[in-house]
Amino acid sequence: MKLLIKKQRQIFDGEKLVKTFQEERHIINPEKDFQTKTFKIPKEKLKQSAFTHEKDNFILLDLSEKEKITTFKRGAQLITPKDAGIIISKTGLNKNSKVLDAGTGTGGLSAHLSLICKVTSVEKHKEHLEIAKKNLENYEVEVIEGDIYKIDLKQKFDVFTLDVPEPWKAFKTADKHLKKGGYLVVYSPQITQSQKTILALPENYLHEETVEIIERQWKITDKIVRPETKDFQHTAFLTFIRKTN
Numbered sequence: 310m311k312l313l314i315k316k317q318r319q320i321f322d323g324e325k326l327v328k329t330f331q332e333e334r335h336i337i338n339p340e341k342d343f344q345t346k347t348f349k350i351p352k353e354k355l356k357q358s359a360f361t362h363e364k365d366n367f368i369l370l371d372l373s374e375k376e377k378i379t380t381f382k383r384g385a386q387l388i389t390p391k392d393a394g395i396i397i398s399k400t401g402l403n404k405n406s407k408v409l410d411a412g413t414g415t416g417g418l419s420a421h422l423s424l425i426c427k428v429t430s431v432e433k434h435k436e437h438l439e440i441a442k443k444n445l446e447n448y449e450v451e452v453i454e455g456d457i458y459k460i461d462l463k464q465k466f467d468v469f470t471l472d473v474p475e476p477w478k479a480f481k482t483a484d485k486h487l488k489k490g491g492y493l494v495v496y497s498p499q500i501t502q503s504q505k506t507i508l509a510l511p512e513n514y515l516h517e518e519t520v521e522i523i524e525r526q527w528k529i530t531d532k533i534v535r536p537e538t539k540d541f542q543h544t545a546f547l548t549f550i551r552k553t554n
C-alpha cells in the first residue's frame with residue numbers, strides 16, 4: 310500500500326485567485342488503477358514517486374507506521390495513536406521493557422508497543438486472533454490464544470495493558486504477571502468500567518490517575534487559522550494503576 314497525495318492546485322485569472330483545489334490524501338494499492346472522484350489514474354503511473362495527471366501533481370510515499378497500523382484489517386475497534394502514545398510516555402516504556410497486552414483485537418496497540426519494546430499479546434476469540442496474526446506479521450509480537458482472566462504465562466512483565474470489557478476480572482492475572490512497581494493500564498470506553506475497576510482494586514494496587522486524551526486538530530491555510538469544526542472524538546478513558554508488591 311502507498312500514500313497518494315494530490316497537491317493543492319490554484320487557478321488564477323491574472324493576479325486574481327479564481328479557484329483552489331484542496332490537497333487530497335488516499336491510501337492506495339499501487340498494483341491497481343485508482344479511481345478519484347473525477348478521473349481514473351492508471352496503475353502504471355502509480356509505480357512512480359511523483360507524476361502529473363490532468364493538470365494535477367501527485368506524490369507517492371511509503372506508509373508511515375501510524376498509517377500502516379490505522380489501516381489494519383479490523384477484527385475489533387483498534388486503539389488510536391493518541392491513546393497508544395500516552396500509554397508509552399506515562400509508563401516509561403523503553404527498549405528493555407516487556408509488555409503483556411490483552412485482548413489483541415485488531416493488533417493496533419500491540420503493533421504500536423512493539424515499535425518500542427517486547428510484546429506478548431493474548432486474545433480469546435479465534436476470529437480476532439486470526440485477523441490480528443495477519444496484521445502483526447511484520448511486527449515482533451508474540452500472539453497467544455487464551456483468556457486473559459485465567460492465563461498463566463509463568464513470566465513477569467513491566468507493563469500490563471488491558472482493553473477488555475471486564476478489566477476488574479484480571480487482577481489475579483496481574484498478580485501473576487506484573488513486576489512490583491509495574492503499571493497496569495486499563496483502556497475503557499465507558500467511565501463506569503473505569504469506576505468498577507478502581508473500586509475493585511486489591512490492597513497491593515494503587516490508582517495513579519484516570520485520563521481522557523482529547524486531540525484537537527487545526528485547519529491552517531492562508532485565510533483560515535482555527536480548530537477543525539468536526540466533533541472531538543471520544544475514544545476511551547485510560548486508568549493508570551501501579552502494583553505496589
Ligand SMILES: C[S@@+](CC[C@H](N)C(=O)[O-])C[C@H]1O[C@@H](n2cnc3c(N)ncnc32)[C@H](O)[C@@H]1O
Pocket residue numbers: 384385386387388411412413414415416417418419431432433434437455456457458472473474
Ligand atoms: C477492543 S478489542 C482490543 C483492541 C486492541 N487494543 C487494538 O488496538 O487493536 C478487545 C478484544 O479483547 C478480546 N477479549 C475479550 N475478552 C477477552 C478475554 N477474557 N481474554 C482475552 N481477550 C479477550 C476481544 O475478543 C477483542 O478482540
